[in-house]
Amino acid sequence: MKTRYCPECGATLKRHVVGGEVRNHWQCTRCGRLHHDFPMVVVTCFVACGQRLLWVQRALPPKRGHWAIPGGFLEQGETLAEGAARELREESGVALPASQLQLYMTGTITFINQVYVAFRAAVDTEFVLPGVESLDCGFFSREECPWDRVAYPEVNDVIVRAYDDLASGEFEVWHTEMTEHTYLSRRVSPGQPGEPRG
Numbered sequence: 801m802k803t804r805y806c807p808e809c810g811a812t813l814k815r816h817v818v819g820g821e822v823r824n825h826w827q828c829t830r831c832g833r834l835h836h837d838f839p840m841v842v843v844t845c846f847v848a849c850g851q852r853l854l855w856v857q858r859a860l861p862p863k864r865g866h867w868a869i870p871g872g873f874l875e876q877g878e879t880l881a882e883g884a885a886r887e888l889r890e891e892s893g894v895a896l897p898a899s900q901l902q903l904y905m906t907g908t909i910t911f912i913n914q915v916y917v918a919f920r921a922a923v924d925t926e927f928v929l930p931g932v933e934s935l936d937c938g939f940f941s942r943e944e945c946p947w948d949r950v951a952y953p954e955v956n957d958v959i960v961r962a963y964d965d966l967a968s969g970e971f972e973v974w975h976t977e978m979t980e981h982t983y984l985s986r987r988v989s990p991g992q993p994g995e996p997r998g
């Protein structure tokens with residue numbers, strides 16, 4: 801593990817030990833300040849036009865040139881839906897009010913230290929205006945979408961589920977927990993029994 805340094809005083813950091821237990825955050829060996837690598841919150845939005853979903857082609861590294869569902873990191877002062885609406889607008893030019901976004905999926909991806917919250921929305925036209933972070937945007941059916949050039953194949957399962965839900969017209973709310981070794985996903989919609997699915 802590479803040495804980490806205190807952003808306040810420059811001394812080295814060590815794992816914080818509380819009551820003899822080594823915790824998953826750091827403490828400065830000089831000033832004693834605590835430092836956490838809290839998970840980042842990623843907000844995304846599945847935008848459907850008929851049976852097609854909106855994809856954006858990344859203009860920035862990592863994965864430049866690869867395709868993804870529009871989304872990005874939540875910023876301070878934003879609600880989850882506001883962040884998702886902002887990322888959508890910035891990347892694709894699709895401007896929807898946050899109030900029009902429906903909660904769709906939540907999850908943890910422990911091996912990249914992220915929490916994600918996905919929303920869904922529907923639009924009447926395939927109008928897009930790629931922003932500076934996008935090379936291109938487009939609405940693709942399941943058959944049309946560039947599966948061989950997706951930016952994050954780890955989450956292909958949830959994208960396939962979104963196409964399934966579009967086909968059936970029935971949308972549940974899903975919660976997924978992904979670790980290096982496990983993938984658990986279950987429905988959490990009100991009134992649903994929450995059957996495990998993994």
Ligand SMILES: [Zn+2]
Nearest residue numbers: 806809828831
């Ligand atoms: Zn320090």
